Amino acid sequence: MQVYSIIVSTDECLKKKLWEAHFKQDMVLQAPVILTFCADFNRFTKWCKLRNANAGYDNFLSFYTATIDALLAAQNVALAAEDKGLGICYLGTTTYMADELIDILRLPELVMPVTTIALGYPDEEPPLTDRLPLDGVVHYEVYTDYSADKINEIYREKENNPVYKKFVEENGKENLAQVFAEVRYKKEDNEFFSEKLLRTLKDQKFIK
Secondary structure, eight states: OOOEEEEEEOOHHHHHHHHHHTTTOTHHHHSSEEEEEEEEOHHHHHHHHHTTOOOOOOSHHHHHHHHHHHHHHHHHHHHHHHHTTOEEEEETHHHHTHHHHHHHHTOOTTEEEEEEEEEEOOSOOOOOOOOOOGGGTOOSSSOOOOOHHHHHHHHHHHHTOHHHHHHHHHTTOSSHHHHIIIIISOHHHHHHHHHHHHHHHHHTTSOO
């Protein structure tokens, strides 16, 4: 079904609007190309209607399916770009600001922005972002729930990282978990943006 679309943005005036929507992250202005990956059932639904087929994709399952398609496409673009020496940066602000991006990019009903990639040739080589150990995310045969000892083991390296220790100090918190849960991604913000996202999904006719 290939229910995704990619909006390629290079116009400086348009990118300025995208920069505003993406919390004024400078990579939006610095990168020559901004790619917005969208869950898109608009195209498929119109094809169905033109062929006298009963299209029933105005629902959450269809949004979820199209989101998977869009994210698979985005990651393949990221891998192909890096293979050619390009640099990429994912913008998580896409989900927070979906309604603004819909207006800027003129997305019709049944089209929803899912993720954004800033794309260009990098002028620096930053180190790779740290990741949890593999045994912290991989389960064999069935899901093995985490004991307190396992949680401590998985997060030990991250918590002892000087960069994160500085985050804890700067935010006046006791530990890194409090920085993430109470400062960076706090409950009030999650609830606010959840409600905002649900309203946008209704506006785009993915949920009733």
